[in-house]
Amino acid sequence: MLKVLSVPVLVALVGLCLGAASAAAQPPPAAAYVDLPVRTVSVTIEGRPTTDPALLEAVQTKAGAPLKISDVRATITHLYSFGRFSDVQVNADRTPDNGVALRFELVPIHTVTKVRFTGQLGLSEGSLRSRMSERFGETPALSRAGEVAEWIGQLYQEHGYLAASVTVAPAVIEHDPERATLVFDIASGPRTMISRSTIGGKPLDPLAQILSRLRIEPGRPYEPGNLQTRIGEFVASMRHRRYYQAAANVQPPTFNPNRTQVDLTVDVLPGPLVTVQFTGDPLPKNKIAELVPVEGEGSVDEDLLEDSATRIVEYLHQQGYWKAEVKTPERREAPGALTIVFTIHRGRVYRVAPGGVEVTGNQSVTSEELKPLLKLGQGDLFVASRLGAIEGAIRQIYQSRGFATAAIASAVNELEDGLVKPVITIREGPRIAVGKIAITGSGAIPEERLRSVLTLAPGQAYDGPSVARGRDAIIAFYRDEGFASADVTVAPVTPAASEGGAVADITFKVVEGPQTLIEHIFITGNLRTKSSVIERELQIHEGQPLGQGALTETRRRLSALGLFRRIQISAISHGDAATRDVVIAVEEAQQTTIGYGGGLQVDSVLRLTDNGETTRQRYELAPRGFFEVGRRNLGGRNRSLNFYSRLSLRPSPDETSTNLFKFPEYRVVATYLAPRALANYGDLNATAAIEEGVRTGFNFIRKGLTAGLAHQFRPTIRGTVRYSFGTTRIFDEQLPERDQLTVDRVFPQVRLSAFSAAVLRDTRDDTLEPQNGAFLSADTSIAGRAIGSEVGFTKTFLTSYFYRNLGKPNLVFAGGARLGLARPFLQLVSTVDADGNPQIVAVGDLPASERFYAGGDTTIRGYALDSVGTPGTISPKGFPIGGDAEIILNAELRIPVRGKIGAALFVDGGNVFAQVGDLSLAQLRGSVGLGGRYRSPIGPIRIDIGFKLDRRIIGGTLEPRYAIHFSIGQAF
16 A cells, blocks of 8 residues: 655654654654755664665665655655555754754555464364465465465355354564565364255266265265265256256255254256257258257257357358258257257259359459459359458458558359359449648657658558557557557548649657656565566666557566566656656565376387397387476575486386386486576576486497586577586497497496587577477587597587468478487597407597487387498498497478377488488488377477388398387477
8 A cells, every 4th residue: 555645744754653762752843854954774674774775765864964754755655655664753862062862763565475274173284274375375365364264264164164164364474575474264164964854856877876976965965065076966967967957956965953963955957858850851960069069069049050040050150051040949849859940941052153263353463363362163062151251362462552442342143053253343442542641749758760660651541440440559569668558540541633643741740748757676575586686587677668569578588587476567646747666576486396297118129139139129118207396595685506316117128027117217307597697697506417328239328427507598598608528328228248339348437528519590489399490400519638538539410390370270381300420539549358458449430329320219219229220330130339430311291180189190211321421311211100199288298100111131130110209399
């Protein structure tokens, strides 16, 4: 509540509050303090001095300046603007040197941060909090405690605690910061039980079954709230059985004297059994439920039946039955039964006669220009609504070209043999061009700045919508300049004849109103968050106009921080239309977040056959789960620390093993994120991770640290640099030593130290299921012994995805291309052979953890994971070795089917090459396939089946014809 005090009241207030040297002395008149020098100014909250910068900034009386009543009034107004204080008191004392010591004493509003329930609850605390939150939020204000108690009391009544009492206990008050714990004292009392139940009316089911369904058997708790819900479900079940007029009513209950026992009576009135019949011409059976939704709605009221008749007519019109009719539905009643009869007369099917739609009268717009709009061709079913749409499209073209008075009319022209000859007649009228454009009434803003926002120009076709957009653009410009009450009107346009048509002069009349500037910006409610974190997101500044666009962008940026549960930006007036104080009140979100979940991982992998001579494709299911805990806004600086762990139990490679799950695959990651680090240059992140995982042909343990800095160059362009250091140890190799690369034999555990840089451009309209846009990225890394790596190499990976909507929601063509290139550095390494003799070995390969692999649900579908490669990258037994280069090409057509269900057709191709010099498009392998999609809240759930285009003999065995893939998220 904003408390505004007039000058006389302030004078009296100062006069009453200014203390004297002794309690017995009379306070001097207020005038004795006005204009005296202010020696000290202090602000206290409940008697405690505060150094809150926002509060001190709100004080307009400054030390060293003379005391002015206007400054005291402005200070009180500013402090009330925060919304944190219920009272502001001003006290002053005369100082020995004939000055004034001024003190502002604030009485805070204690914000509720916790709610506690005490006493005999009866119900679970979770249900009480849920009840409170659905109307008042998790932490209601103290002033609403009585309403909360009444609302929770209703919950007890609904659950049969008829004598329950919910009272508001004294709140627990905390100081510095000012907080409160709201306490409710509850005495649930005894719960009312059902002693007898009776079912009246004409029930369709056995009485015991109804009692059980409604949960009103004798001995059960009485729950009047839930009973009404179950009554509704029971009635819905009867209507589902075609008793569309069914009802069930609970008679007033009968209680014993102390209301601990209750007798219930429920009357069941099923009404007649309803049958819907169709006479005359038939309807497709699969369309009846959609056109006549009496079962879905559970009703046969007159409005629904009339709407159903209209739907049938519209459907038949779309099928070419131009003169289809449906009589008003007839109701035929009989004892215990009701029949609804729809009488349908389709008539004949009408088609468009040779020549299609004829257009006459067009002179300024050629027939070739209109031809794409004429979507009713010879032989097409005649649909009147399509003819109307064509007429509207032609009218829009004429209006956009300045023919504001053009008249467009259509006629059907029925011929014989079910043919019609649609004719659209055009009377163009004169073309109106934009003449002079004038802006009047603009005084505070130069006319040139206003003209810059207009898209209109003299000579352009006069178009009413374009003029309206120009008016809106000028208004929006004024709003952004702080003119909240500015209005713009367009003077009536009277076209004047000119050579070749007519000219319309346009005049925008501006009424500016006062401009509002921001006097002060106050930030409040940030108990943990530093004010500087909020201030750097502000697009408004003191002394600048109070612009609507800047306010909206400020709110968006603050919301994007993810630190606040609630953000309220208020512009506070002090009686002067030229200035406002802006108060930004935030409510901080919970600092700690916890997440967990589980699922099932399905992979198509390669495993050795029983004789160990070759590989075969095998589907493996692995249960998995994750746990995540995060802490955000560390130190109030928008820094976050997140801990993530994942565990998956992989099946035993040995199918004869009695242990179903043998290998635990896990990943543990700790991430630190500091947005706007290094003088707001970019987002700094650091990651520490340890993981044990499975690749085709080997298992691995990786430990490492990564630090990176990301910078947003433009809204769609982002760059990152990072450094990584870690070790990777491979074990359980399926490749015999003779097939392993030298680097894997010499460095079974390899240490890598690398610098990387990446740049990406992302114009997708949605990251999970894009409809349009593109994603381009280039990532390059360099590792070297000079920076601590045991193996040196350069590695580059290029990615290009693009998406195009084909004119229908969720009908999308997606394409992708990926190219990976790496060059290992040759080095000589001292080692020992199998007999322990020293030797010098030349190592010139990428370690296994850095080589490229292909095949699987996100690269080339139809192949098992990592199973695609040229002969030099596949072992004799069929296990992948990996290579220094790869190319992946994808194309996919994503098709909506119904609701959240979709389908996809795809073509994938690519290969892995031992060295960059071996890369050849002629050696690409490919697959085609189809899949299903389900749009879930966590992303699309997909199943794909891919068929190989060129099956080969790998390890002495012909590859399987196809592979099935299950996954969450699109392939690319």
